Amino acid sequence: MSLQKVIIDTDPGVDDAAAILMALASPEIDLLGLSVVAGNVPLSDAVANACKVVDLSGRDDVPVYAGAPGPLVRDQVFGKYARIGPFGHDFVTDGNIMPAGGHAVDFIVCTAREAAASGEKVTICAIGPLTNIALALMQHPDVARGIGQIVSMGGAFAALGHRTPWAEFNVYADPHAAEIVYRSGVPVVVMPLDMTFQALFTQRHFERFAEQGGPAGAALFKLFTTFDRSDVDRFGRPGGPIHDATTIAWLIRPDLFKSRKATVGVQVTGFTKGYTYADFHQKMNLAAKATIVTDVDEEGFINLMVERISRYGRVAPPDAQSLGG
Ligand code: RIB
Numbered sequence: 266m267s268l269q270k271v272i273i274d275t276d277p278g279v280d281d282a283a284a285i286l287m288a289l290a291s292p293e294i295d296l297l298g299l300s301v302v303a304g305n306v307p308l309s310d311a312v313a314n315a316c317k318v319v320d321l322s323g324r325d326d327v328p329v330y331a332g333a334p335g336p337l338v339r340d341q342v343f344g345k346y347a348r349i350g351p352f353g354h355d356f357v358t359d360g361n362i363m364p365a366g367g368h369a370v371d372f373i374v375c376t377a378r379e380a381a382a383s384g385e386k387v388t389i390c391a392i393g394p395l396t397n398i399a400l401a402l403m404q405h406p407d408v409a410r411g412i413g414q415i416v417s418m419g420g421a422f423a424a425l426g427h428r429t430p431w432a433e434f435n436v437y438a439d440p441h442a443a444e445i446v447y448r449s450g451v452p453v454v455v456m457p458l459d460m461t462f463q464a465l466f467t468q469r470h471f472e473r474f475a476e477q478g479g480p481a482g483a484a485l486f487k488l489f490t491t492f493d494r495s496d497v498d499r500f501g502r503p504g505g506p507i508h509d510a511t512t513i514a515w516l517i518r519p520d521l522f523k524s525r526k527a528t529v530g531v532q533v534t535g536f537t538k539g540y541t542y543a544d545f546h547q548k549m550n551l552a553a554k555a556t557i558v559t560d561v562d563e564e565g566f567i568n569l570m571v572e573r574i575s576r577y578g579r580v581a582p583p584d585a586q587s588l589g590g
């Protein structure tokens with residue numbers, strides 16, 4: 266698999282932290298930078314958390330850009346774990362990474378234009394509300410030519426929502442942005458709750474992070490054991506999802522997933538705003554431009570996640586060269 270140029274747009278966020286660390290431990294991915302958006306927590310906390318995670322990875326070459334402080338139109342809502350705010354010192358020590366100058370939207374625009382010029386398109390892993398990406402596409406439509414795909418953790422189709430009974434959080438937090446991105450014409454891969462709920466990480470998996478993953482694994486162990494995401498009533502068994510990491514696994518091991526083409530859309534206003542719908546059979550005579558990822562190999566995904574985090578347990582701090590081994 267050739268090296269993939271990737272931007273992660275993120276609202277860290279406990280599962281965002283796992284996704285970012287997984288990406289930085291994966292030699293298949295050339296992570297060009299993080300564009301940060303308000304979502305799980307307010308923007309300032311999300312930026313601070315993103316800087317801490319990059320510092321934890323040892324990859325101080327990866328820039329962190331602050332982006333949109335809130336949604337395009339609707340009132341602002343935060344994540345279920347918003348009280349986390351900035352990751353505490355006992356979870357992730359304060360590092361030395363500071364955010365880069367400039368706005369995240371400008372970073373996305375410049376990177377996409379360079380990608381278009383070079384002919385090597387960039388992938389955007391969108392693991393928070395889609396505000397930054399929607400702004401980039403609205404303000405500078407030409408950037409679509411430099412974006413190969415937007416892999417978006419979000420939406421719920423056959424599954425019920427979890428932020429409301431009908432809406433997944435990333436879409437709920439900025440439904441207008443989601444609609445703009447889904448209709449942009451850029452190839453979108455939607456990774457909904459339908460799929461992320463199939464892979465549940467248990468205490469034993471988090472212990473493997475801690476046993477094998479060095480300081481990064483220890484931090485994830487603390488974060489995931491403190492902010493318990495399990496829900497036996499909902500899932501019928503122990504464990505909880507690490508939603509955002511599925512986007513990274515999709516890039517590394519697409520064979521672990523099943524997907525279908527569909528037309529997708531979003532309810533942007535009213536009581537059911539954030540509700541996502543899919544037309545898998547072109548009943549509306551609209552082109553099925555989106556890819557919806559419907560299934561994941563739970564064991565394969567979990568083992569991949571644990572294996573990549575374990576690379577931080579090697580003696581030398583991981584970097585693109587050493588991780589290739
Ligand atoms: O619904 C799950 C998504 O919302 C994840 O990206 C999580 O980090 C939150 O942003």
Ligand code: CA
Binds near residue numbers: 275276278280281
């Ligand atoms: Ca997220």
